[in-house]
Amino acid sequence: MREILYYFERDLKRWTRSRKSVFSSLAMPAAWLVFVGLALPIRFTDNYLDFITPGILVMTMLFASLQGGTLLIFDKILGFLNKFLALPAPRESILFGKILFIAFRGLLQSTVILAMAILLGVKMHSFMTVPLTYLVLFIFGVLFSAIATTVALLVDDYDSYSAMNSMASMPLFFTSSALMPYEMMPQWLRVIASLNPVSYAIDTVRALFSGNFLLDGMVELTAMVVVVLMVSVYVFRKATV
């Protein structure tokens, strides 16, 4: 499956050669951390930054993944996808190349946040917190970039994709456990939040930060990844234009 790396390298080069997009994707999440983490007047904890950092990390990965679907949309609109689909290389390598790049870019953004968080004095339990956090974020990123890329393959134009993106991203974030603990939520939100896969990732990362390992969260996310990837691979193999 070397083809995955070839597609990955193409997207990576295209991204890194545009300094504006590199700067904006690395600076924006950090802005969230500072403005939400330090500025909101929160009463349930005296250190909101400790609480919100896992939420911002997962949010960054979520938005990066959903935004990543536009890569395929533009490949499609501009005619690249037709050329790729007519190649003998396995078609799912297009999908995996995108997933790899989107998840990789999301992890770079997460690194900026982690570094900022450490500078701002966010407490982490041990040195194992960081690699395990990366692992959870990666699995979560694979899940949503696979969904985003597959949806992008199926919709016709950029406008419908971005409409679907904005319909999904904000509700997923605000109905998760990112901003407040379950005890502080109204009953209806608590139900939604406990079903939201974004919460699984946040709760798992939050547990890691305080030294616990939530096996359930990891297993649930991995199971979803397996199912989503099977569907996505099938859709890519069968794709016609």
Add this chain to the structure above:
Amino acid sequence: MSIKTIGLTRYFDKLCAVDNVNLEVGNEIFGLLGLNGAGKTTTVLMLTTLLKPCTGEAYICDFDVVREAGEVRKVISYVPQDMAVDIKLTGRENVMLYARLYGVADRNRRVDEILGLMGLAERANDRVNSYSGGMRRRLELAQALVHEPQVLFLDEPTLGLDVAARRKMWEYISSLKKNGVSIFITTHYMDEADKFCDRVAIMDRGRIVAMDSPSKLKNNIHSLSAKEPSLDDVFMQKVSAEGEQGGFDDYKFRTLLRRRK
């Protein structure tokens, strides 16, 4: 036969885009002519495995385009009309991507060779955003030829190019035929089809209404007209021209213009 179709048909809902098309193409330059919406691109998409026929069969180098799509993809190259080259990558990187994806052996040598053949060697390490339209087209051709395909599909290969770039493009295409490649082209430019295609098929509302060498087609209508007929005259007589079928795709047009920056 490089390309053979038997009763190839494709519906989009109730619209019959391609209607019972029978073609045989060998080592030649074969031009498919027709108005916008006549079914040219749909035909090409089916032959390049990107779209499934509703009924009928199509074979590329004796491989079935539906059942043996993987084999078909190994022997063809397809250049759509969109000028899809990565402008942030260099010319060499653009071609190298395809050499790798095709699994070309000895790819460094092959990429240099094909860039040289397309007259891009000197600018190979420049980013494509500094290339002219003609150079971008030749770069696409280099991508398509890097694995030495047996059948080449070109959708409007000279669209938007100036006179010199067009002539150059046709020189490259003609030299490919001499090297044994079968070339299937769609175009709106009758003068080019007349000059460079060995045979042309005229398509109207999904059906092939005429198919022969340009000179024979012109001879056949000779008696009807006082002056020397051109392929334009043949075309206008064969198709039921009522202006464009369907709406003008301004979205595609804008995309095309934007890419030229």
